[in-house]
Amino acid sequence: MVYLTPGVYTEEFETGAKPIEGVSPSITAIIGETERGDTQPQLLTSWDDYRNKFGGFFGRQEYVPYAVQGFFQNGGQLCYVSRIVPRDGGGEPDSASEALGDWKVTAVGPGEWGNRVFVIAREGRVRGVQIDVYHWREDPGEPLFDPEVRANEDKPQPHIRETFEDLDADESSINFYEKRINGNSRFIEIEPDPPAGAPPAAIAPGDVAALGGGVDTGANLVVADFDGEGEPGARQGLAALDEPDFRDVAIVYAPNSDEVAGLQARLANYCEDSKYRFAILDSPARKSDIGTLTPRADVDSKYAAYYYPWIKVTSAETGALNLVPPGGHIAGIYARSDTQRGVFKAPANETINGAVELEFRLTDADQGRLNPIGVNVLRAFPGRGRRVWGARTLSSDPAWKYVNVRRFFNFVEASIDRSTQWVVFEPNNEQLWARVVQTIKQFLRTQWRAGALMGRKEEQAFYVRADRSTMTQNEIDNGRLIVEIGLAATKPAEFVIFRFTQFTAGSQAA
Numbered sequence: 119m120v121y122l123t124p125g126v127y128t129e130e131f132e133t134g135a136k137p138i139e140g141v142s143p144s145i146t147a148i149i150g151e152t153e154r155g156d157t158q159p160q161l162l163t164s165w166d167d168y169r170n171k172f173g174g175f176f177g178r179q180e181y182v183p184y185a186v187q188g189f190f191q192n193g194g195q196l197c198y199v200s201r202i203v204p205r206d207g208g209g210e211p212d213s214a215s216e217a218l219g220d221w222k223v224t225a226v227g228p229g230e231w232g233n234r235v236f237v238i239a240r241e242g243r244v245r246g247v248q249i250d251v252y253h254w255r256e257d258p259g260e261p262l263f264d265p266e267v268r269a270n271e272d273k274p275q276p277h278i279r280e281t282f283e284d285l286d287a288d289e290s291s292i293n294f295y296e297k298r299i300n301g302n303s304r305f306i307e308i309e310p311d312p313p314a315g316a317p318p319a320a321i322a323p324g325d326v327a328a329l330g331g332g333v334d335t336g337a338n339l340v341v342a343d344f345d346g347e348g349e350p351g352a353r354q355g356l357a358a359l360d361e362p363d364f365r366d367v368a369i370v371y372a373p374n375s376d377e378v379a380g381l382q383a384r385l386a387n388y389c390e391d392s393k394y395r396f397a398i399l400d401s402p403a404r405k406s407d408i409g410t411l412t413p414r415a416d417v418d419s420k421y422a423a424y425y426y427p428w429i430k431v432t433s434a435e436t437g438a439l440n441l442v443p444p445g446g447h448i449a450g451i452y453a454r455s456d457t458q459r460g461v462f463k464a465p466a467n468e469t470i471n472g473a474v475e476l477e478f479r480l481t482d483a484d485q486g487r488l489n490p491i492g493v494n495v496l497r498a499f500p501g502r503g504r505r506v507w508g509a510r511t512l513s514s515d516p517a518w519k520y521v522n523v524r525r526f527f528n529f530v531e532a533s534i535d536r537s538t539q540w541v542v543f544e545p546n547n548e549q550l551w552a553r554v555v556q557t558i559k560q561f562l563r564t565q566w567r568a569g570a571l572m573g574r575k576e577e578q579a580f581y582v583r584a585d586r587s588t589m590t591q592n593e594i595d596n597g598r599l600i601v602e603i604g605l606a607a608t609k610p611a612e613f614v615i616f617r618f619t620q621f622t623a624g625s626q627a628a
Contacts, residue, residue, distance in 0.1 A: 185446025
């Protein structure tokens with residue numbers, strides 16, 4: 119500040135540590151095929167939210183709905199669903215569309231499902247027009263029709279109806295078509311499509327659009343579909359999750375990933391490259407010969423965990439038992455454990471809500487063969503229900519053997535990374551180093567007091583260094599501030615051993 123006039127001036131400046139806010143360690147992305155919807159990841163807060171945006175159960179071998187339902191049943195709170203559509207070697211599937219007067223109506227998301235969307239404009243109740251949108255989950259067997267006109271006929275009726283009342287063509291109005299429909303409709307988007315050189319005419323009562331031209335390309339999903347590379351707005355899967363809007367995702371899961379060749383290794387490598395994400399992997403279904411379970415042969419990673427066997431859940435539509443992969447339920451258990459105890463607590467010895475039965479019942483001897491090779495077993499115990507009975511990663515490195523250790527480091531590293539961006543371009547001197555060290559120490563002290571770190575004293579639990587022992591003069595001259603952090607992470611009590619001895623009455627017990 120430049121002082122030109124005599125007087126008293128008040129100034130504010132910052133000293134000392136800045137607070138570090140812990141990131142959420144359990145926001146999950148579930149990737150796979152859905153009945154309908156956008157291919158951009160969508161944030162969900164409930165099972166009803168999923169049904170609104172992506173539809174319901176749509177096939178016995180399509181597991182994303184079961185995974186999402188299991189996630190919320192087990193305590194999950196925030197979940198992104200990233201819809202995957204087959205791209206047939208790189209080609210883009212088409213979205214259904216049709217003209218509504220001088221406006222173009224397009225299905226939200228590609229695929230054949232959009233061919234069962236019917237749009238009609240009616241007289242507005244107060245002004246303008248009312249637009250009704252109808253969707254049939256299954257082909258009605260004839261051209262789409264206005265169900266209001268043929269309500270009394272023996273015709274397949276639409277599954278869902280949306281209504282947007284009192285719309286108009288005035289761009290400044292809050293009831294403008296695009297303002298009210300785009301981003302609010304579960305099924306359609308609308309844009310002007312007038313003849314060349316002419317403004318679009320207002321939509322008139324009686325205008326209809328039976329959408330068509332939606333195409334599903336490709337018969338089978340491949341790893342490239344999950345990679346989802348493309349131009350901005352056309353990405354799906356992992357490529358879409360790399361966009362800044364989705365940086366809070368901490369857990370990645372693709373149901374039945376074993377069925378897509380190379381996908382499990384790709385998910386683990388993706389999480390390792392992302393640094394702050396962790397993959398949940400399913401064993402194959404109907405794998406009764408546990409001797410053939412060798413997950414580390416394909417995936418040896420500290421950023422992934424592997425669960426066996428599958429679980430049986432009650433179908434909401436038929437009441438029958440369906441066999442489904444457990445990963446969505448496991449992701450919900452991660453979230454529940456994080457909320458109730460903390461990310462440092464192993465997400466094991468936890469009940470599996472929604473699981474009526476396990477595909478196979480395992481013994482201690484079975485688990486004794488599987489535990490050392492990184493297979494986390496789901497067990498049924500009399501009087502205690504079905505529980506997760508393992509908390510190991512797929513890493514062969516004993517330092518990263520446990521899920522909670524890896525995920526706790528992910529949590530700490532992501533929290534420090536995102537809360538110290540203020541440091542960039544600050545003067546790289548002793549004052550800055552001291553502030554950074556103090557900032558990080560305050561955050562780690564909170565974690566230690568919560569039980570996340572070993573040690574009776576703070577110096578036994580962690581250390582933070584940023585001085586000339588961590589940086590050379592050359593590194594300082596090149597604008598590098600290097601901070602070294604050491605953590606004594608808490609390991610789970612995986613084997614609880616009580617030792618008993620017999621002593622003679624009257625003798626002194628040790």
